[in-house]
Amino acid sequence: MELKEALQQLELLQKKMYAYTCAESALYLDSVTVAPKDTAEGRGVALGILAGESQKLITASETGELLEFLREHREELGEPERRETEELWRSYQQMVRIPADEYMEYAMLTNEASDVWHRAKENSDFELFRPVLERLVEFSRKFAGYYDETKKPYDALLNEFERGADMEYLDAFFAEIRAKLVPLIQEIGRAQQIDDSFLHRYYPVEAQRRFSDYLMEVLQLDRGHCTIGETEHPFTLEFNNKDVRITTNYKENSVAESMYSVIHEGGHAKYELGIRDDLQYTCLAGGVSMGVHESQSRFYENIIGRSREFIGAIFPKMQEFFPEQLSDVTAEQMYRAVNRVEPSLIRTEADELTYCLHVMIRYEIEKQLIGGSLEVKDVPEVWNRLYKEYLGVDVPDDRRGCLQDSHWSGGSFGYFPSYALGSAYGAQMLKNMEQDIDVWGPVSRGDLSAVSGWLREKIHQYGSLMEPSEVVKNACGVFEPSAYTEYLTKKYREIYGL
Numbered sequence: 001m002e003l004k005e006a007l008q009q010l011e012l013l014q015k016k017m018y019a020y021t022c023a024e025s026a027l028y029l030d031s032v033t034v035a036p037k038d039t040a041e042g043r044g045v046a047l048g049i050l051a052g053e054s055q056k057l058i059t060a061s062e063t064g065e066l067l068e069f070l071r072e073h074r075e076e077l078g079e080p081e082r083r084e085t086e087e088l089w090r091s092y093q094q095m096v097r098i099p100a101d102e103y104m105e106y107a108m109l110t111n112e113a114s115d116v117w118h119r120a121k122e123n124s125d126f127e128l129f130r131p132v133l134e135r136l137v138e139f140s141r142k143f144a145g146y147y148d149e150t151k152k153p154y155d156a157l158l159n160e161f162e163r164g165a166d167m168e169y170l171d172a173f174f175a176e177i178r179a180k181l182v183p184l185i186q187e188i189g190r191a192q193q194i195d196d197s198f199l200h201r202y203y204p205v206e207a208q209r210r211f212s213d214y215l216m217e218v219l220q221l222d223r224g225h226c227t228i229g230e231t232e233h234p235f236t237l238e239f240n241n242k243d244v245r246i247t248t249n250y251k252e253n254s255v256a257e258s259m260y261s262v263i264h265e266g267g268h269a270k271y272e273l274g275i276r277d278d279l280q281y282t283c284l285a286g287g288v289s290m291g292v293h294e295s296q297s298r299f300y301e302n303i304i305g306r307s308r309e310f311i312g313a314i315f316p317k318m319q320e321f322f323p324e325q326l327s328d329v330t331a332e333q334m335y336r337a338v339n340r341v342e343p344s345l346i347r348t349e350a351d352e353l354t355y356c357l358h359v360m361i362r363y364e365i366e367k368q369l370i371g372g373s374l375e376v377k378d379v380p381e382v383w384n385r386l387y388k389e390y391l392g393v394d395v396p397d398d399r400r401g402c403l404q405d406s407h408w409s410g411g412s413f414g415y416f417p418s419y420a421l422g423s424a425y426g427a428q429m430l431k432n433m434e435q436d437i438d439v440w441g442p443v444s445r446g447d448l449s450a451v452s453g454w455l456r457e458k459i460h461q462y463g464s465l466m467e468p469s470e471v472v473k474n475a476c477g478v479f480e481p482s483a484y485t486e487y488l489t490k491k492y493r494e495i496y497g498l
């Protein structure tokens with residue numbers, strides 16, 4: 001084989017994989033936005049075939065031979081091609097190591113688990129979910145060995161979501177959070193609480209939709225390349241850097257919910273839209289890791305979106321969209337209301353400060369489950385104990401406790417920590433950004449172009465060309481969890497007058 005021919009095959013292979021992903025994504029997007037509710041069956045047939053075909057493509061012996069050839073000629077490859085080869089080789093090896101029958105069994109198990117979890121959550125019945133969860137834990141331990149047998153099982157799983165992050169890294173991170181934030185949250189609990197009742201007046205959905213359009217304008221999301229849809233659990237989906245979709249969910253009595261989901265998903269979209277053209281249709285085209293992706297969404301949502309400067313800039317316009325609801329409210333009251341801290345039961349509804357404790361609890365439980373020091377049957381008890389210890393709240397039932405998230409039912413152990421890491425990366429990015437550019441002057445005028453430009457230059461453009469840790473280093477320097485706890489401590493002490 002000639003190198004030139006191999007490179008053409010590499011390009012074609014990745015375009016085929018892109019096509020399968022596109023088809024799967026389009027079906028998924030349709031299913032959770034506009035598809036009629038009783039139409040899952042036919043889509044399931046199509047998705048099953050697509051998943052099988054894309055697995056065949058990556059595990060084919062020709063694919064292995066092509067990648068081996070390219071690896072032998074690695075010195076002659078350009079940077080993107082070398083990295084593409086490495087990444088595909090990693091997926092190829094991983095896939096061929098998992099025995100086909102186990103892979104099928106696991107796919108069927110997660111499919112079943114999702115259904116069982118839904119019912120268990122609805123009825124707040126952990127016992128119903130327990131046997132399935134036990135099998136999922138068992139599978140995850142086994143798969144961890146296929147991913148990387150040199151690592152401890154939970155480290156191997158963590159590595160799948162945030163390459164380079166392991167228990168040592170996360171233990172140090174969460175120790176800092178536990179030491180600095182648990183006492184701060186307790187102190188805030190004793191301080192005078194902020195009134196946010198005006199956020200829960202009646203906000204018609206039609207007006208909220210127009211407000212979302214305005215927010216997308218402020219975020220400079222080009223509507224020719226990014227649309228907004230409606231769904232139950234908001235998410236962002238990218239086809240390529242010219243076609244990204246965000247979604248939100250409107251609640252008539254809670255204006256901030258949709259507002260911040262638009263800004264959060266908008267942050268994910270900015271990342272995908274900012275990736276370089278020459279990486280498109282390759283395996284390097286998407287955001288590099290869960291943690292780095294969340295660092296972008298949370299940067300826009302919390303660091304910018306919940307800043308006094310940003311609220312000051314958009315509040316007059318907000319009053320125009322909601323004249324009756326906000327005529328007696330000031331920008332400062334709005335700023336304080338959207339930053340109200342209140343320990344609660346549900347992770348997805350948590351405020352900026354208590355959020356990472358929800359993640360820490362899940363991390364501690366997963367670590368023990370996969371490590372073997374905690375049995376599945378004891379999860380509810382440990383969950384409830386940790387919620388009391390860190391957040392001071394009593395968990396009334398498993399629906400609002402250990403059954404609230406879908407992640408484990410999908411076999412995703414090791415996913416949660418990236419949410420908290422993302423927030424922490426963001427705080428450190430701010431520190432570096434402030435040294436490079438005037439962040440708050442333009443933001444206070446509603447102009448996010450300097451902020452977006454900095455993030456694009458340091459992070460977005462590279463897609464997955466670098467390792468997650470290199471991207472973080474490029475934007476933050478050496479990762480220091482204290483930058484995050486200092487950012488939160490300063491902000492919330494000022495808000496609560498402590």
Ligand code: ZN
Pocket residue numbers: 264268294297
């Ligand atoms: Zn997100």
